[in-house]
Amino acid sequence: xxxxxxxxxxxxxxxxxxxxxxxxxLQQLMPGDxxxxxxxxxxxxxxxxxxxRAELMLDRPVWQQYLAWLGRVLVGDFGFSWRIRMPVxxxxxxxxxxxxxxxxxxxxxxxxIGVPAGVISAVWRDKPADWAxxxxxLAGISMPNFWLGIMMILLFSVQLGWLPPSGYVSLAxxxxxxxxxxxxxxxxxxxxxxxxxxxHTRAAxxxxxxxxxxxxxxxxxxxxxxxILRHALRNALIxxxxxxxxxxxxxxxxxxxxxxIFTIPGFGKLIVDAVFxxxxxxxxxVVLATALIFVLLSLLADLLYMAINPRLRTS
Amino acid sequence: MSATLASPRFQSPGWRAARRFARHRLAMxxxxxxxxFVLAALLAPWIAxxxxxxxxxxxxxxxxxxxxxxxxxxxxxxxxxxVLWGARASLMAGVISVLAxxxxxxxxxxxAGMAGGWVDAVVSRIxxxxxxxxxxxxxxxxxxxxxxxxQNAMLAIAISATPIFVRLARGMALEAxxxxxxxxxxxxxxxxxxxxxxxxxxxxxxxxxVQATLAIAEAIIAEASxxxxxxxxQPPDPSWGSMLNGAQRFLTQAPWMSIYPGxxxxxxxxxxxxxxxxxxxxxxxxAEMR
Numbered sequence: 001x002x003x004x005x006x007x008x009x010x011x012x013x014x015x016x017x018x019x020x021x022x023x024x025x026l027q028q029l030m031p032g033d034x035x036x037x038x039x040x041x042x043x044x045x046x047x048x049x050x051x052x053r054a055e056l057m058l059d060r061p062v063w064q065q066y067l068a069w070l071g072r073v074l075v076g077d078f079g080f081s082w083r084i085r086m087p088v089x090x091x092x093x094x095x096x097x098x099x100x101x102x103x104x105x106x107x108x109x110x111x112x113i114g115v116p117a118g119v120i121s122a123v124w125r126d127k128p129a130d131w132a133x134x135x136x137x138l139a140g141i142s143m144p145n146f147w148l149g150i151m152m153i154l155l156f157s158v159q160l161g162w163l164p165p166s167g168y169v170s171l172a173x174x175x176x177x178x179x180x181x182x183x184x185x186x187x188x189x190x191x192x193x194x195x196x197x198x199x200h201t202r203a204a205x206x207x208x209x210x211x212x213x214x215x216x217x218x219x220x221x222x223x224x225x226x227x228i229l230r231h232a233l234r235n236a237l238i239x240x241x242x243x244x245x246x247x248x249x250x251x252x253x254x255x256x257x258x259x260x261i262f263t264i265p266g267f268g269k270l271i272v273d274a275v276f277x278x279x280x281x282x283x284x285x286v287v288l289a290t291a292l293i294f295v296l297l298s299l300l301a302d303l304l305y306m307a308i309n310p311r312l313r314t315s
Numbered sequence: 316m317s318a319t320l321a322s323p324r325f326q327s328p329g330w331r332a333a334r335r336f337a338r339h340r341l342a343m344x345x346x347x348x349x350x351x352f353v354l355a356a357l358l359a360p361w362i363a364x365x366x367x368x369x370x371x372x373x374x375x376x377x378x379x380x381x382x383x384x385x386x387x388x389x390x391x392x393x394x395x396x397x398v399l400w401g402a403r404a405s406l407m408a409g410v411i412s413v414l415a416x417x418x419x420x421x422x423x424x425x426x427a428g429m430a431g432g433w434v435d436a437v438v439s440r441i442x443x444x445x446x447x448x449x450x451x452x453x454x455x456x457x458x459x460x461x462x463x464x465x466q467n468a469m470l471a472i473a474i475s476a477t478p479i480f481v482r483l484a485r486g487m488a489l490e491a492x493x494x495x496x497x498x499x500x501x502x503x504x505x506x507x508x509x510x511x512x513x514x515x516x517x518x519x520x521x522x523x524x525v526q527a528t529l530a531i532a533e534a535i536i537a538e539a540s541x542x543x544x545x546x547x548x549q550p551p552d553p554s555w556g557s558m559l560n561g562a563q564r565f566l567t568q569a570p571w572m573s574i575y576p577g578x579x580x581x582x583x584x585x586x587x588x589x590x591x592x593x594x595x596x597x598x599x600x601x602a603e604m605r
Contacts, residue, residue, distance in 0.1 A: 019444035029460040138592075142585035144536050146543055147577030150563055154574075158567050165566075253449030257540055261563070271452065272544060275459040287456045291447045298447075 008302060012295055020073065023288050024066050027280065034058065037278060038082060078288060079281035081274075088285035091270060096289075099259070099266035101171060101178075102186055103251045109190030110197055110247075115240065117194070118201025122209060122236075123228060133198060140195030146257040149188045153261070156184060166263040185262045189254045193247050200243045204236035211235075238309050245301035249294040332521070335597040342593020348586035352579075356402035365393035367400040368551040376569040386571035389561065390551075394572060397553035398579050404554035405583065408469045408538035408547070409531040415473035417527055420480025425511045427481070428488025439485065442478040450475050454537050458546040465554070468547035472537045476530050483526050487519035494518075521598035528591035532584045539580050555580050 027034070035052040042048045053059045057068055072079070078088035114137075121133035157165035163184055169177040208214065209232050217227045256268035263269070267286065274282035326334075336342055355362070365383075371391030379386040385394035427438035445453065457471035488511070491497055500510045541547040542556025550557060555576040562572035 014440050015443045015447065018440050019447060022441075022444055026456060026460045029457070031462050138585065138588060142532065142581060142588050144539055144577065144580045144584065146540065147559060147573075147580060150559065150566065150573050150577065154566055154570050158570070250449055253451040256451060256455065257543065260544070271455065275455060275544065275546065278459075280460065283456050283459050287448055287452060290449060290452050291444075294447045294449065 008299060019291050020070055023284055024069055026284060078285035081279055081282050083277045083279045088282050091282060092285060092289050095265065095267045095270045098168060098264060099255050099268060102182055102189065102255060102266060105182055105186035106189035106251055107248060109187055110193035114194035114197030115201050118198040119205055119233060122202045122205030137195035137198040140191045143191065145188050145192055145254055146261050149258055149261040152184050152188060168264045185258045185264060188258050189251055192254060193251065196247055197244060200240050201236065204239050205232060208232040208236040241308060242301045242305045245297055245304060249297045252290050252293065332597045336593055339593040339596060341589050345586040345589025345593065348582060349590060352402050352583050353406060355399050356406050359399045359403060363396035363399045365396040367392060367396045367553050376565065379571050385575040388572050389565055394575055397558060398575055401553040401555045401558060401576060404465060404548045405535050405538055408472065409535040412469045412473040412534050413476060413527050413530045416476035417480050420477040421484045424481040424484025425488050425515060428485040429492060429507055429511050438481060442481040445478040451537060451540060454541060458541050463546045463549060465548045468538055468541040472534050476534060479530065483522060484519060487522060488515050491515045491518050525591055525595045525598060528587055528594055532587035535584055
């Protein structure tokens, strides 16, 4: 187990190193001189430009800039926001809990919709229930989630007036208000993932239902519902849990537009605001943090797979 | 994958796949919708009832009517005409960026799979690194650094979609490498590049076609998302994403401004997904047994 973990980490490290080069290289794509952008009104002043260049090491060779940047990243220093004048790492840590709440709620919604829909469509394969579930999954995957968000605001906030159209209240402040402000964005985020989960669950259930142990259980006279839930679903959930963990990482991408629509001050809004303000260190920092979270989640997925699949535990 | 029509008794695999696809009713419906949108995009200058960027003070935010089927926007522009013209930006971004990702990703994937060793290690690690950033976040970051313009958004989407094709081509090349006909090609002294292009590539084409169709669906959503954030098509030129961006401010007064562009995105993405799923079923050799 430990050896496997070390090997896995050994694979991740070069990936992360290359990723750091790519993220650093983003800067080089930028049209124009960052010093000029930063100087703003004082861009004519050569003294100011020289000072900015010296501070950001823009006057050094690119490889020196990269090594210095990497050295700082390794100790958790993701740079300094050009506009908000705060360390990027601190900004990210401040915004992350908001997105985490949204993401977890979305994930719960996705599981509540996706897993039963997948089971139903596998059990009643090629029947109307299967078609309906497949249709819903396809619609969920094809729906641009920012448009779904706008349509939900139109229905539930503008027409019916049930829910606030935007804003965010933290759980600690007022949990009812917090749920009211996050339920729509969480649903929007959850539907896309629900479609993917449904498809995974359906495939896994179909393969589980054709296994010998299911036939044996049926032959023994075990109640059909019990066979489905206890024998087939338990085994089908193994790949679903793994794939679901990776989907959690995709929630971060969905959160970008969803938070923008519902003006929720989370991780996604942070990157959008940074893009608008041309606050490049924040954009870089958010991309880096997302990649780290994603890599950790896929490691966690592998660990979960080991933990819940008894067949892998002995080897 | 040449479809031979000559003899009714002999049917090439491509022809059989085409027939299976034609019997797939949902996939055909998807194809029909895709064709309709492509026609709308191509014929927009002739079929759009109004100039998509001509503003008018007298017809600001008019609800849908016989004159303006989808209503008008905050500058008095006809939403229906803008949706038709917007199909150009969306389809172009979807198709061109995925084609570019294919053209760039597949050769690298084939190279990695065929060559193995350190070449494979380097190419695969770069692809892994890019895949560890969610597609949309990578595209947003790239578009942000490249600057706001439709071409840059397309480039950003193309780069973000490339690693998927690298990984797909690499996997298929690894699988094909062990096949006997590839051994045979190598044994008669064909250069590795010839083997890759003549004997490996044709075998991965079906899987590529499926992946590319599904990737177009994702690229269209990505373009709409980037334009929604102001990183794609620039005003006043219409794109479904940028139309939604402007529309959100008038959700209470003019909901039609939000409804139709979003519906267009949903429909065209749904259609591409249906076609992709249909192609996957039709091209799956195992389906022959059924």
